Amino acid sequence: MFETFFGFAIPGIPFGCTYAVIAVGLVLTYQATGVFNFAFPAQAYAASLVFTALIQSAHLPSWLAFIIAAVIMSPLLGLAFDRLLFSKIPNTNTTAKLVTGISLLVGLPSLLLVAFPSNYYNPPSLIWDINTVYLTFWEIPINGAQISSVVVTVLMLGALVGLLRFTNIGLQMRGAVESRRLVQLDGVNAGGVVAVAWMVSSFLAGMSGILFSPNFGEIQSQNYALLFVFALAAAACGSFRSLPKTAIAAVLIGIGQFLFQGYLPTTGFLFTTVLPSFPFLVLAGALLLMPGLRNLDSSADPLSSVDPPLPPTAAASRLPQMDRMIKIAWYTVLGVFVVSMLTWIPKDWESVLNQGLAFSALFLSITLITGMGGQLSLAQATLAGVGAFTAAQLALHLGLNFLIGGLIGAVVAAMVAVVLAVLSLRLRGLGLALMTLAAALLFDTAIFSNQTLAGGSGGLNIQAKWLGLDLNNPNGHLYFIVAFLVVLLITGMILFIRKGTTGRVLGALKGSETGAAGIGINLTKERIMIFALSGAVAGIGGVLLVIQENVANPQSFNYAFGLIFIVIVVTTGVSTVEGAIQGGFGFVVIQKLLGYAPARFADLTFVFFAFGALTYAAHPEGILEFQKRRSYQRIERFFPSAMKKSEENELAIGIAGGVSDD
Amino acid sequence: MSDPMGNIMEVEHVDAAYGPYRALFDVSFTIPAGGVVALIGSNGAGKSTVARTITGLVQATAGTIRFDGVDVTQKPAWQIARLGVASVVEGRGVFSQLTVEENLTLTFRQRGTRKELSRNLEKAYESFPALGERRTQMAGTLSGGQQRLLSLAKVLVIPPKLLVADELSLGLAPVVIDMVYQGLEKIRAAGTALLIVEQQVDRVLKISDKAVVLDRGSVTFEGPTNEAGNVIESLLARRERAGSTAAKLVDEAVNDGVDPEHVVSKLVDEATKGLDA
Numbered sequence: 001m002f003e004t005f006f007g008f009a010i011p012g013i014p015f016g017c018t019y020a021v022i023a024v025g026l027v028l029t030y031q032a033t034g035v036f037n038f039a040f041p042a043q044a045y046a047a048s049l050v051f052t053a054l055i056q057s058a059h060l061p062s063w064l065a066f067i068i069a070a071v072i073m074s075p076l077l078g079l080a081f082d083r084l085l086f087s088k089i090p091n092t093n094t095t096a097k098l099v100t101g102i103s104l105l106v107g108l109p110s111l112l113l114v115a116f117p118s119n120y121y122n123p124p125s126l127i128w129d130i131n132t133v134y135l136t137f138w139e140i141p142i143n144g145a146q147i148s149s150v151v152v153t154v155l156m157l158g159a160l161v162g163l164l165r166f167t168n169i170g171l172q173m174r175g176a177v178e179s180r181r182l183v184q185l186d187g188v189n190a191g192g193v194v195a196v197a198w199m200v201s202s203f204l205a206g207m208s209g210i211l212f213s214p215n216f217g218e219i220q221s222q223n224y225a226l227l228f229v230f231a232l233a234a235a236a237c238g239s240f241r242s243l244p245k246t247a248i249a250a251v252l253i254g255i256g257q258f259l260f261q262g263y264l265p266t267t268g269f270l271f272t273t274v275l276p277s278f279p280f281l282v283l284a285g286a287l288l289l290m291p292g293l294r295n296l297d298s299s300a301d302p303l304s305s306v307d308p309p310l311p312p313t314a315a316a317s318r319l320p321q322m323d324r325m326i327k328i329a330w331y332t333v334l335g336v337f338v339v340s341m342l343t344w345i346p347k348d349w350e351s352v353l354n355q356g357l358a359f360s361a362l363f364l365s366i367t368l369i370t371g372m373g374g375q376l377s378l379a380q381a382t383l384a385g386v387g388a389f390t391a392a393q394l395a396l397h398l399g400l401n402f403l404i405g406g407l408i409g410a411v412v413a414a415m416v417a418v419v420l421a422v423l424s425l426r427l428r429g430l431g432l433a434l435m436t437l438a439a440a441l442l443f444d445t446a447i448f449s450n451q452t453l454a455g456g457s458g459g460l461n462i463q464a465k466w467l468g469l470d471l472n473n474p475n476g477h478l479y480f481i482v483a484f485l486v487v488l489l490i491t492g493m494i495l496f497i498r499k500g501t502t503g504r505v506l507g508a509l510k511g512s513e514t515g516a517a518g519i520g521i522n523l524t525k526e527r528i529m530i531f532a533l534s535g536a537v538a539g540i541g542g543v544l545l546v547i548q549e550n551v552a553n554p555q556s557f558n559y560a561f562g563l564i565f566i567v568i569v570v571t572t573g574v575s576t577v578e579g580a581i582q583g584g585f586g587f588v589v590i591q592k593l594l595g596y597a598p599a600r601f602a603d604l605t606f607v608f609f610a611f612g613a614l615t616y617a618a619h620p621e622g623i624l625e626f627q628k629r630r631s632y633q634r635i636e637r638f639f640p641s642a643m644k645k646s647e648e649n650e651l652a653i654g655i656a657g658g659v660s661d662d
Numbered sequence: 663m664s665d666p667m668g669n670i671m672e673v674e675h676v677d678a679a680y681g682p683y684r685a686l687f688d689v690s691f692t693i694p695a696g697g698v699v700a701l702i703g704s705n706g707a708g709k710s711t712v713a714r715t716i717t718g719l720v721q722a723t724a725g726t727i728r729f730d731g732v733d734v735t736q737k738p739a740w741q742i743a744r745l746g747v748a749s750v751v752e753g754r755g756v757f758s759q760l761t762v763e764e765n766l767t768l769t770f771r772q773r774g775t776r777k778e779l780s781r782n783l784e785k786a787y788e789s790f791p792a793l794g795e796r797r798t799q800m801a802g803t804l805s806g807g808q809q810r811l812l813s814l815a816k817v818l819v820i821p822p823k824l825l826v827a828d829e830l831s832l833g834l835a836p837v838v839i840d841m842v843y844q845g846l847e848k849i850r851a852a853g854t855a856l857l858i859v860e861q862q863v864d865r866v867l868k869i870s871d872k873a874v875v876l877d878r879g880s881v882t883f884e885g886p887t888n889e890a891g892n893v894i895e896s897l898l899a900r901r902e903r904a905g906s907t908a909a910k911l912v913d914e915a916v917n918d919g920v921d922p923e924h925v926v927s928k929l930v931d932e933a934t935k936g937l938d939a
Contacts, residue, residue, distance in 0.1 A: 178760075183768070
């Protein structure tokens with residue numbers, strides 16, 4: 001009995017140690033810089049890719065490749081992240097920090113694929129050979145990679161605990177994460193301290209990538225993303241604070257995973273559905289049950305008021321004359337667009353722009369929840385999938401018209417969003433983002449991969465008879481008309497909400513939940529309402545998307561798209577409806593244009609938006625929104641008589657926003 | 663070294679802003695070496711911005727700031743701190759996630775040597791026994807008064823050349839305010855110059871050598887403390903008049919059914935005129 005138990009458990013230990021190295025690296029970055037580094041797997045991927053390429057293509061010895069990839073490149077990458085991006089983000093702006101990390105997670109692998117177009121297989125071992133058995137326990141062979149995992153984890157954990165707890169720079173790092181400004185008043189070069197933290201954690205990312213790449217047959221960024229999710233669960237169990245607890249949790253997750261694999265019957269529901277979701281369930285469980293995770297990012301910088309207030313939106317700060325001009329221009333563009341779509345635009349481009357409309361609807365759900373509600377949800381693609389698959393299932397099994405099913409799908413997506421809102425009522429910022437990410441991952445593995453529910457990897461084909469209308473006739477324009485009206489309706493609804501009491505309530509919530517509660521606003525009700533609305537809109541977007549693509553494919557709604565969608569909308573402007581619509585069209589048009597370029601550039605769409613989103617650090621209103629305001633200001637110079645009005649506006653906004661600090 | 667006129671700090675024609683919003687306009691004053699200057703003014707006058715600008719937290723957009731003969735206008739906060747400027751910031755000025763001892767250690771390792779650390783810690787605990795009893799307690803769990811004492815303990819043990827203290831008495835019980843001011847007296851006795859930003863005018867003027875009065879981001883008075891009280895009273899009276907004017911305008915506008923946007927514009931115009939009068 002014990003032999004069987006240990007037979008299952010022992011192989012889990014090295015895997016657990018693998019998760020531990022990454023999880024501890026994550027916690028170190030979070031503890032020392034205040035940034036939850038979503039780019040960690042991208043950094044690990046970059047180091048292992050460069051390491052393997054240097055050995056297999058440039059034929060360098062492995063020690064030299066390690067020095068270049070892990071000791072030089074990785075810390076420099078971390079330094080660049082800090083100096084160019086994260087150091088510019090105010091410590092209290094959780095959304096900006098998360099979105100910047102996600103942008104790097106999305107953009108860096110795509111960029112690397114352009115630089116390293118070859119596939120690299122069988123990454124080499126650095127220390128002990130993966131194919132050599134060095135030890136046996138209970139007749140279980142332990143290979144070099146497994147020994148590496150355990151040894152590196154123990155050494156690294158000891159070194160990091162020592163660094164943070166017993167050194168002066170460790171103390172400075174812990175001070176800097178709370179307030180870089182306050183630590184500077186003590187004479188500490190906070191920028192230098194945080195840069196060192198980034199370099200150390202990036203070295204760890206690179207080293208973990210290189211050490212564990214032999215476990216994968218091929219170097220692929222998805223492998224590191226999967227490791228990252230396991231590590232995330234472990235880091236959550238350590239409350240993103242305790243390195244030893246994180247490491248122990250990671251090892252236990254590794255052991256637990258192997259024990260379940262060993263004991264569960266391979267054909268049962270638990271094995272096929274629950275086991276793959278094990279790390280996400282652990283992550284969600286930790287977020288729900290551990291009180292320490294409810295207060296992530298709650299230690300506000302006492303000097304946060306030094307940061308300048310957010311500028312008003314471009315629309316709010318423009319002159320009345322210009323306001324009228326812009327409105328006329330918008331209506332003209334809209335008219336020209338509609339007429340063009342119905343007359344001369346080629347069919348392949350009409351199809352692309354139709355897809356843009358579907359994405360616009362989906363992205364408007366992000367405008368609702370993040371732009372208006374101030375909540376960062378990483379599960380919007382999942383909610384879109386819920387809407388789409390519900391409609392498809394209702395059509396498939398009950399013969400219900402797909403459009404009516406789509407409305408029911410939107411309601412189901414709203415209900416899922418409500419469940420998510422209720423589960424994460426006590427979570428804010430990072431905690432909420434991680435909970436929505438866990439939900440997205442859970443749906444990917446448990447629902448969207450299910451043959452019966454989502455049609456397996458090929459998805460469910462949308463049959464013409466389901467639609468009732470001739471929506472997908474390539475010679476007609478019916479899809480365009482329906483999608484256009486839907487987007488128009490959603491846009492109208494959002495503008496109506498924004499201008500009404502609910503919009504003001506949401507604005508109050510976004511500004512200060514404590515303040516909003518103080519004036520009698522029911523936080524729970526408002527939060528659930530915005531989740532439900534956003535879920536319904538995402539569901540409608542998903543339905544439009546699958547009708548346009550003629551297939552409800554689970555791959556279109558996986559968690560990675562949830563991350564990409566956030567990055568896109570943040571780039572184009574998360575607080576305005578035109579930002580979401582521009583994002584929707586920009587996404588498909590850039591993809592279409594890149595289709596004319598060599599295949600290696602196909603993934604550059606993500607890079608465009610990822611690098612656009614990186615400007616979020618400097619311009620939290622979105623780079624397009626920033627450029628719009630700047631353009632308006634330039635135009636204002638030609639209307640000197642109206643300048644007085646603009647200054648008054650600015651002064652009034654300043655007074656209303658409490659610019660005065662004391 | 664201080665300049666020949668005996669000033670440890672000279673602020674000349676300084677402007678400062680938070681992004682696009684200007685907060686200081688042509689601010690000039692001096693702080694004598696070893697002297698105590700009270701920086702007073704009403705809410706929104708720009709007092710904290712002055713404190714932040716001279717400590718490097720907010721960069722001046724115009725003008726010059728010299729500390730001990732060195733131009734520090736564009737220097738980052740940590741370099742200014744290393745020249746000998748310490749700061750006790752408004753509100754919670756301690757690292758809440760670090761223990762009392764770690765808070766003190768962080769400061770003492772920067773201002774003193776490693777060998778002196780134990781001695782400096784003991785000195786801090788002797789001066790403020792309440793902190794000694796809570797040395798392993800997270801600073802965020804201390805009371806407001808204890809957090810203030812912790813902030814002062816950091817500067818009392820290794821006195822800086824200049825201490826900038828921002829709203830020290832804010833939200834504290836009178837008995838704690840007494841302790842805080844006793845701490846300031848001790849720091850002054852060690853030869854440290856003080857810039858005390860305060861709203862409690864009476865209290866701060868008693869220990870100050872001179873006063874600087876700010877109004878809407880500009881210095882309206884710099885001189886002996888006994889004259890500052892009159893200036894403050896005159897400012898308050900003007901503010902009250904402006905407030906009445908504003909209220910009257912709102913009433914008139916609402917009664918006339920004017921567009922709210924125009925009410926705000928007119929209000930800003932008239933209120934500004936009222937203050938300039």
